[in-house]
Amino acid sequence: MNECSVAPRMGRQPLTTRAALSHVALRLFLERGFERTTVDDIASAAGIGRRTLFRYFPSKNDLPWGDFDAELVRMRSFLAATDTTVSLVDALAQAVVEFNRFPPEEAPFHRERMNLLLNVPALVAHSALRYAEWRLVVSNFAAGRLRVAVDAIEPTVIGWVFLGASLAAYEQWLRTDDSNLIELLESALLLLKEGFAPGELATGGPGGRA
Amino acid sequence: MNECSVAPRMGRQPLTTRAALSHVALRLFLERGFERTTVDDIASAAGIGRRTLFRYFPSKNDLPWGDFDAELVRMRSFLAATDTTVSLVDALAQAVVEFNRFPPEEAPFHRERMNLLLNVPALVAHSALRYAEWRLVVSNFAAGRLRVAVDAIEPTVIGWVFLGASLAAYEQWLRTDDSNLIELLESALLLLKEGFAPGELATGGPGGRA
DNA sequence: AGACTAGTGGCACTCAGTGCCGAAAGTACA
DNA sequence: TGTACTTTCGGCACTGAGTGCCACTAGTCT
Missing domain, CATH: 1.10.357.10 (Tetracycline Repressor, domain 2)
Known part of the structure; x- marks a missing residue:
């Protein structure tokens, strides 16, 4: 049977975390304003794909909430x-x-x-x-x-x-x-x-x- | 001098009213649900263009409020x-x-x-x-x-x-x-x-x- | 008729959010 | 080392809301 302790999980490891994305988004929102920051901006600033970002957060509005x-x-x-x-x-x-x-x-x-x-x-x-x-x-x-x-x-x-x-x-x-x-x-x-x-x-x- | 009483206003008369649009929208929302009703649906049900609807109401969400x-x-x-x-x-x-x-x-x-x-x-x-x-x-x-x-x-x-x-x-x-x-x-x-x-x-x- | 004014709506565009699907990256077991 | 399995990733294409632009329509005024 498999060990589910620290690192050895089953599939591929997540590239980032909700908290990290939230911080990146928050920085951009402060720099450029919320409306003038696109989801693409946040995704590329975080080094992930736009599609992936929407798996971490259901909407742009959820990003500040962490x-x-x-x-x-x-x-x-x-x-x-x-x-x-x-x-x-x-x-x-x-x-x-x-x-x-x-x-x-x-x-x-x-x-x-x-x-x-x-x-x-x-x-x-x-x-x-x-x-x-x-x-x-x-x-x-x-x-x-x-x-x-x-x-x-x-x-x-x-x-x-x-x-x-x-x-x-x-x-x-x-x-x-x-x-x-x-x-x-x-x-x-x-x-x-x-x-x-x-x-x-x-x-x-x-x-x-x- | 111009008369600003009942009918004789300056330009073209509005085709409809906020109240009328609100009612049409409300009916459609009840029939099909809010999410499954598009702005196009409402506009054509009201007999106006989609672009015109957005001059009466700033967003789809505002329609129920009248x-x-x-x-x-x-x-x-x-x-x-x-x-x-x-x-x-x-x-x-x-x-x-x-x-x-x-x-x-x-x-x-x-x-x-x-x-x-x-x-x-x-x-x-x-x-x-x-x-x-x-x-x-x-x-x-x-x-x-x-x-x-x-x-x-x-x-x-x-x-x-x-x-x-x-x-x-x-x-x-x-x-x-x-x-x-x-x-x-x-x-x-x-x-x-x-x-x-x-x-x-x-x-x-x-x-x-x- | 011609000038003026206000409402209309088509077109093209941006952007958020979603479904689909194959690729990538990891583990488990032979 | 290879194969099976599992999970994450992300590109692509699509829907739908909302906007800027601009020509058009339908009125009034002189």
Whole structure:
């Protein structure tokens, strides 16, 4: 029988990796802009055929995302490992923060990636599909905690609300150079806990509460 | 001087309207599916050239939306006309409900349109751009009420949160045949007001509050 | 009639994405 | 060393969305 340990796999070895291609693409997108970079450009810059690139990534829009599925798996298992004494919102808030933690040397890359994802229209659109997967992770956890169906209205709203808070924090993060993403996330998530109770948001305009 | 009243405009009269094209496209999408309907199909079904269709709508993805910009203008002016004694969340909740009110005979069309927009991947993606415009209307109003910048974190989160509640209600509406969209919207919006305070959502799992 | 204006649509082009299929590069076993 | 098998690679041709260009059509104005 065959050994499936490190090198000795069956067929031909892959020429590159998803991560490598993602980096090459990201560099080109920053140099020339997303729309003015063709898939051919990326493929030849990476030294592979165009047809091969489409086996690593299903679309040009997926290139900036890298291996997002793996990140989702991480988040799902983090949530699964959360102690059940932690409240639902706290559990999700911790998971969101954990999901967006990365080594400081990665910051410039991550910043540029998110800059593209939140500003290039084609990517903003495509990201909706990724966000939907992310929301599903959140909704699934919430549904389990609330003991209701995943497609009930509460878990769905919770998914949206946490997504919105995360992206609001990201937009804020990108707007200023020296801001701390984690702190911004925490403050956005805090808004969710405090916001929609009888605080300032629920009061009327000038004189509404006076 | 020229008369700009009803018929006597300057050049050639348009052959059709955005609304008419949107209806033709919607019918074909339901018959054959979105992906299996080409722009040529729609153009010839509408009796115009393919090139002309792209002057009415910038992309195939925009066809189901019809004249969304006009709807946004409606929502913006509804918000502007809201009495300042009404609280921010109530004002937005009323506007959201008003935005989604339509004559009952339109229900089947609207249902099918939303079915496409929320289920066809290409449309789910593209809709993110439309939702962004919608959120901007909400955020702008919230920023004015809270006396902060539009790109501050609070108005952004509020935009997301109301979008999420609306779409959660829509998903629920589509799931069952005889449901009432307005009621679902109201219950989703109620979640926002009650949800993230020390209610059930903030408590721990089994035994967290007992 | 002639000038002007706005909508139409054919043509050719770019680019993303896909199906097909043979070639390349590796392993397993004789 | 050779043959079988397995997996990746990538060229080619095709579909379909979206765009620039330009001539044409159908109106109005003087």
